Amino acid sequence: DIQLTQSPASLSASPDEIVTITCQASQDIGSSLLWYQQKAGKSPQLLIYSATILADGVPSRFSGSRFGTQYSLKISRLQVEDIGTYYCLQVSSSPLTFGSGTKLEIK
Amino acid sequence: EVQLQESGPGLVKPSQSLSLTCSVTGYSITSNYWGWIRKFPGNKMEWMGYISYSGNTNYNPSLKSRISITRDTSKNQFFLQLNSVTTEDTATYYCARNARGFDYWGQGVMVTVSS
Numbered sequence: 001d002i003q004l005t006q007s008p009a010s011l012s013a014s015p016d017e018i019v020t021i022t023c024q025a026s027q028d029i030g031s032s033l034l035w036y037q038q039k040a041g042k043s044p045q046l047l048i049y050s051a052t053i054l055a056d057g058v059p060s061r062f063s064g065s066r067f068g069t070q071y072s073l074k075i076s077r078l079q080v081e082d083i084g085t086y087y088c089l090q091v092s093s094s095p096l097t098f099g100s101g102t103k104l105e106i107k
Numbered sequence: 108e109v110q111l112q113e114s115g116p117g118l119v120k121p122s123q124s125l126s127l128t129c130s131v132t133g134y135s136i137t138s139n140y141w142g143w144i145r146k147f148p149g150n151k152m153e154w155m156g157y158i159s160y161s162g163n164t165n166y167n168p169s170l171k172s173r174i175s176i177t178r179d180t181s182k183n184q185f186f187l188q189l190n191s192v193t194t195e196d197t198a199t200y201y202c203a204r205n206a207r208g209f210d211y212w213g214q215g216v217m218v219t220v221s222s
């Protein structure tokens with residue numbers, strides 16, 4: 001199975017700060033990585049697919065990047081409504097696997 | 108608009124079967140892929156499997172022979188059955204459409220396995 005090592009497990013940042021979350025894949029998955037945001041009591045919302053493509057309706061302050069097998073989600077200017085848990089998901093090969101999640105809090 | 112809604116019992120006894128239904132509106136399940144994902148207490152997420160537009164299935168090997176995903180195209184529903192459940196299967200279960208990744212999700216149903 002492909003392992004996704006996600007970091008950090010949690011972070012606290014102030015509004016307008018830049019926040020970066022990373023996922024390291026255990027092998028080459030190309031661009032087959034997605035990012036999700038999950039708010040408390042809600043289902044996950046797709047933010048980024050194909051590693052770098054912004055999903056419909058997602059604010060432009062979210063962006064995804066890839067460097068080899070390391071993938072990053074960046075929030076350029078953190079907003080209060082960005083609180084939640086973020087997950088990466090690889091869809092390169094079965095079984096599909098998720099990162100362990102990053103809990104984002106606002107200072 | 109694509110909408111998914113899970114339904115099923117919230118409490119299942121150990122060794123019994125867990126059965127959930129995902130009802131889809133606004134899109135035909137004869138297109139794309141349709142999956143089940145669960146989130147455990149403590150936030151770990153697990154992909155369980157999917158059924159394709161043609162009815163083919165693909166399951167997470169971690170669930171071995173316990174899982175079955177089927178569908179009823181006349182009702183635009185697909186189903187999850189997980190056999191021989193234990194307390195380790197306590198989780199929130201989601202159904203989702205898999206187009207460019209899982210782009211539409213149900214609201215989730217919490218299932219507790221307890222005697």
